Amino acid sequence: MKRSAKDTIQSARTINRRAFVVGGVQLGIVGALGYRLRDMQVEQADQFRLLAEENRINIRLLPPERGVIFDRNGIAVADNEQNYRVIMIREDAGDVGEVLAKLTEIVHIEPGDLARAMEEMRRRSPFVPVTIADRLSWEDVAAINLNTPALPGIQAEVGLSRVYPWGADLAHVVGYVGPVSDFDLSRIEDPDPLLQIPKFQIGKTGAENKLEQELRGSAGTRRIEVNAAGRIMRELDRREGDPGKDIQLTIDSRLQSYAQARMDGESAAAVVIDLENGDLRAIASAPSFDPNLFVRGISVPDWNALNADKYRPLAAKAVQGTYPPGSTFKMVTVMAAMEEGVVTADETVYCPGYTDVFNIRFHCWKRGGHGNINLHESLKQSCDCYYYEIAQRVGIDKIAAMARRLGLGIRHDLPLSAVAEGLAPDKEWKSRVRGEEWRVGDTVNASIGQGYVLSSPLQLAVMTARLATGREVTPRLVRLIDGVEQPSGIGESLGINENVLRRVRASMDDVCNHRRGTAYGSRIVDDAHKMAGKTGTSQVRRITPEERAAGIIRNEDLPWERRDHALFVGYAPLDKPRYAISVVVEHGGGGSRAAAPIARDILLQAQYGGPPPLEAYPSNVRDQIAEQQRRISARIPPGAKVQGRA
Missing domain, CATH: 3.90.1310.10 (Penicillin-binding protein 2a (Domain 2))
Known part of the structure; x- marks a missing residue:
């Protein structure tokens, strides 16, 4: 059928419109592609160049x-x-x-x-x-x-x-x-x-x-x-x-090395504090271990050997270990009693060798007793019954408060692993932790550093530093960080009556320097470097009435782990104290025999800055000390100074 002219014209118009739309779409696509190519090649060139770089960089x-x-x-x-x-x-x-x-x-x-x-x-x-x-x-x-x-x-x-x-x-x-x-x-x-x-x-x-x-x-x-x-x-x-x-x-590596060598063969700890600023000069725990083994990855045999050692070489006993402080705690008890005015320095207490408290007998270490004894003699001879009596007068809460004032029962902030808090127990603590009432017998035990009382060697050294200075000496381990001086631990006054402190220091003097003092055998004879101190022995087992009747078994006749701990705290020199020390020998027996000689030797080493002359020691031990010095000097590294980074 022949199309009319009108249809032909309409068809042409439709084709033209479609061609125009298709052409416009094509032109838009080409334009968008062109714009995108330009954007990628010009605007984003640096970004894609970086992405390409990342494939090879x-x-x-x-x-x-x-x-x-x-x-x-x-x-x-x-x-x-x-x-x-x-x-x-x-x-x-x-x-x-x-x-x-x-x-x-x-x-x-x-x-x-x-x-x-x-x-x-x-x-x-x-x-x-x-x-x-x-x-x-x-x-x-x-x-x-x-x-x-x-x-x-x-x-x-x-x-x-x-x-x-x-x-x-x-x-x-x-x-x-x-x-x-x-x-x-x-x-x-x-x-x-x-x-x-x-x-x-x-x-x-x-x-x-x-x-x-x-x-x-x-x-x-x-x-x-x-x-x-x-x-x-x-x-x-x-x-x-x-x-x-x-x-x-703040550590003196040579003094630290000496302390480690001096305690060789013992399970022990020693802490030395500089009284001028609270600097810790030595924090020694024996035995120890070689830290280089852990840097490379310790072998199974080496690890098993360290873990199997009953002396626990991996434990930092000086700050982690807590022990009954024994008679080294007696200064706390007597100072609390004198501060409260329940006892005077000249007042005497009768010691028959025991004290009965509600039908329970608490014994003095001296079986026959000390007779009438005052503050000075009680510390010098370490009479227990004196403290049983005055502790009942003053009460445990006052004793615990004095303990914390002297640095016991609190955690000292040091950059060391697992620093122990210890324990200065009181009535509130027993009620809260044990759900029991405090008993008079608990006070009697605590008065001589037994029962619930626990202290670390670090805390005992702090206590001694505060006794020697009357200041709230705080231990400091870090002296400089990137050349910046860290806060001193010199401390402010404790506010304790100076007369009380003077009486206690005089007694500690006689502990070491009077013939009847418990540490007289470990004294320093050089007048310019003499020390004052207090011995302690803390029980780790209960002595039964049957054993007392038959005769108490000597420490040396017991298995090692059942022997008493030996302790000593002290400071030197007497006239102007510079260093305080504490020593704990685990299961060492008596403090006068095992701990005091170690403390004396370390204090002398600190005061002299090296091996002291033999004349500083009692004449009867000089040959022994000479051999000891030769043995120890051979194992202390020379320790060359390092001026910069290795």
Whole structure:
């Protein structure tokens, strides 16, 4: 059928409209593509260039240099040393087993190290470097670098590792570092990216742990160019991180080493405080352990040996251990009684050898008793019955308050692991903790440092420092952080009556320097360096009435773990006290026999700054002391000073 002219015109118009729409759409698409191409090539050129760069450039963290820990004389007690290691990046390695097999043909790697590395690679992301072995020799590193083309994913690196030049002598103070564990990461809410670096070391115990933030520093970065196989082609740039802060402790490493050597063979602790500023000059716990073993990863035999030792070398007894203070607590009881006015210095108490309290007999250490005895003689001869009597007059709450005033029963804030709080018990404590009423017998036991009373060697040294000075001396372990002086522990006045303090000090003088004093055998005969002190013996077992009737078994006839603890606290010199000390010998028997000689020797070493002359000792022990000095001097390291970072 022939179309009309009108239909033809209408059809042409429709085609033209459609062509125009299609053309417009095409033009719009071409324009959008053109705009997008321009945007990508011009406006976003830098961004896409960076994305392209990232395919061949890796950014890696650089661990900072850990801060060095020094003693008070500038001797490094925790330092850094170069450590060559080999790492693997699983993502770049391909066949991990094949690469490791080639690596073991080039350098010797322990099977255990390989197994640990394989396990770590399975747990970590494929792009995270994993340490295969460390502490390699330079020859091993050279051999690995020579064979780099055949070892994809393998890199030899040089880093720093912690080293402890004084070994076991400062292990409980400085502590040690070790690789970050999953347990460490689980305890941190927002972990530092540094902690993901393979085998990155953080503080585990002691000052290394408590001062971790100051010692760690901040990471640097390293940009490296890699080829298609992941091989490092070159280093493009490097930004070093900020090193950790250097820490100077108050510890005198040579005095600390002497104290450790002097307690050799004992399970014991000793603490020395400088009375001028509260500085801790020595915090020794014996036996000890080598912290270097933990830095490298301690072996199973070494770990089992430390755990099986009944003397507990891993325990920092000086600050963690708590013991009944025994007769060293008697100064607390008598000062509380005198402050309350329930006893005078000249008043006497009769000691028949025992005191009966509600049909319970409490015995004095001297079976026949001391007769009529006053404050001065009670401390000098360590009469128990005197304290049984005056404690009942003053009451436990006043005694506990005086104990805390002197530094017992409170936790001293030090950057050390598990610093003990001890216990200065009172009525409220027993009701709250035990759900029982306080009894008079509890007061009697507490009066001589038995029963519920517990103190650490650190607390006993603080108590002695406060007795010697009349000030609230506070122990200080950190002297400088990055060159900045830390607050002194000199302390303000305790507000205790000076006459009371004078009476107690005079008694402590006679404990050591009067023929009838319990520590007379351990006295210092050099007038300029004499010491005052108090012996203590704390029971760890109950003596039954049957045993008393038959004769008390001597400590040396008992198994070691059932013997009494031996204690001594003291200060020197008498005229102007400079150092306070406490010594606890676990299951050492009597304080006068086991603890006092150790305290005397350490105090003399502190006062003289080295081995004292034999003339400072009683004549009957000089030959023994000469041999002891030769033995100890041979084991104290020279301790060269370090002026800067290693």
